[in-house]
Amino acid sequence: MQHTSRGPTPHGHVTLVQVAQRAGVSAQSVSNALNNPDRVAPETRKRILAAVEELGYEPNLSARALRNRSSSLIAFKMRPARPDKASMLMDDFLYVLNASAADAGYHLILCHAEDGPAGEIKAYRDLLKKTSIDAFILAETHRNDDRVAALRSWGVPFAAFGRSWDGDEEVAWVDVDGCAGTRAATAHVAAQGHTRIGHIGWPADSELGEDRRAGWLDACQERNLDTDLQAAVVDSLENGRQAAHRMLDAARPATALVCASDTLALGVMRALHERGLRPGADVAITGYDDSPTAALVSPGLTTLRQPIDEVGRQLIQAVDNLMAGDPRTPQHVLLEPELIVRDSSLPGRRDT
Amino acid sequence: MQHTSRGPTPHGHVTLVQVAQRAGVSAQSVSNALNNPDRVAPETRKRILAAVEELGYEPNLSARALRNRSSSLIAFKMRPARPDKASMLMDDFLYVLNASAADAGYHLILCHAEDGPAGEIKAYRDLLKKTSIDAFILAETHRNDDRVAALRSWGVPFAAFGRSWDGDEEVAWVDVDGCAGTRAATAHVAAQGHTRIGHIGWPADSELGEDRRAGWLDACQERNLDTDLQAAVVDSLENGRQAAHRMLDAARPATALVCASDTLALGVMRALHERGLRPGADVAITGYDDSPTAALVSPGLTTLRQPIDEVGRQLIQAVDNLMAGDPRTPQHVLLEPELIVRDSSLPGRRDT
DNA sequence: GACTGAGCTTTTAACGTTAATATCTGGGAG
């Protein structure tokens, strides 16, 4: 049946030339049939596509990358997982990021770098020199982020998970509204009748932490509640535990504690436990991130779930738009987290 | 100062030709200086390397891939994270995999596929056609794994996280000895004086589950302990809870429960809680995986930590050896998990 | 003084693709 003069390459790769021979046209026509359908006669196109199908042709991305200076690769740098971190956001995040990238015709390539911003920037530059990466995805951006500055100066498309805190309109970003999230959690416990609502958050140098704290402050002020109970500590279970003890030892102790992370909230639960108090029934607790642990502890921890799937999708869409040369200003997407109510914030009959 | 006839390309990429001009040699000599140092005179080599350094030359991987049919890319397919899974192994795993790959001069590319083995195999094939991937890393292999068969039939180097349960010597794999892990956990609780040690594991169709169960069985038989208390349930907190209740309701109830996962063990802790029993003091509990949750619950959960870093390193080394055409038979590496002892298995004075 | 060969370097061609340009058809206008 096969009447072509040459069989498939020994490597099993089908090339344009082979398809062309099969269809009785030139390689360029095959290329056109696939990339610029209007440049070939409908009749010919049909014949070519049939040949493509029969031979199972797939364009060689290396050759394309070389010719077009575009590799359909999107790069992302992972950070090492912190051992005490309760959340497993990164895992899910990478998965959807990759799935969305695949849907849009890209592949995700992981980038490794020495710790620190300088190492990361160097890694980006090396990758760019070597591979004509199409775009970058950044995570955990912060104020005056050197990575943002570097990528912009090189003119590479990129999008950040984390808003541009500098107010830089030229940067495409997707973020989750931490303020709205904490506000929702605070409103929720206020609705249970709590009036002494404390907040355990992070040190003031973290934009993310300040954003989340702001929601608690807003919600309290709207309701004319006291805002004297607050702590700013480094994220750890032990710090959450100690902060909780302080707030429960206060002259007018807290009856609800809104935390900036599940890790801190779990520390609070431990403190309650040590005092013989029941989460939910005696003191309401909320966390942030909906880590797997939040669902597994008893009672379950009320927390905020970030729409991580949507973040991934939007990030890919953002860079895709940039690459398409979309004239509109870079996308800015602020997503709402979802309040997951469990027993830790409800005065129900769950035992401690 | 610059006396070369052409400046850098408008795209900022430095090419071999530019380096060659700078050093006053041919492009091939530059290539040789970098890849086959012994083919150029030491003097010339020095001059070339200086030019490389000055211009910041990095070889273009697309061109190399095209020419050499080798992209220095290693592909890995992520699975969607299961929502109730307590472990965050995947996150760490990917990180070390990528880091090791980078050390060995490779990049990691993520592969996306429709669910199911057929979709995964198709995705591998497409990727191979398109990109001359150098090697694949597989996770969670099982008996009669179609993916293994496919990759072998294509002659692509690959290594699996998970031993070849078929006893196939030709497959390179790295795995963690679940049997040894569970045996260690069982020995540990036996050393605390427990004689009624139950096991809560997974259905018999899981090789991993059977491996872990075997360790419990071995350890019990070595000590002439009863092995009548065992359960085989799908991995979930609720199933662990129910199984624990059954074993505590037995005529001669369990005083220690060795579990095949942290998720199951957390279910056991909940069951104890419901009965007013104290983990550790009244009933010893052990889990498996050292999920973040294990360290965060109170009392801490005794569990087994997989040496995931080492797994990642060994996998990369395995494919690297294969690609180097190492004549030795493919590597098989079985690593020992580490028993992490916490209060859930100790008769200490920790309150419940 | 021609011949050999070792040591080093350059030239050529190819990997698979595609933009740019060239060539080939007919059909319609003059």
Place this chain on the structure above:
DNA sequence: CTCCCAGATATTAACGTTAAAAGCTCAGTC
């Protein structure tokens, strides 16, 4: 009947690299 143009297809060259082959230089041999 020639000329021109539009539409379709083919040819050329280039992206950056490297294996293979060819070329060059100089010391040593007979």
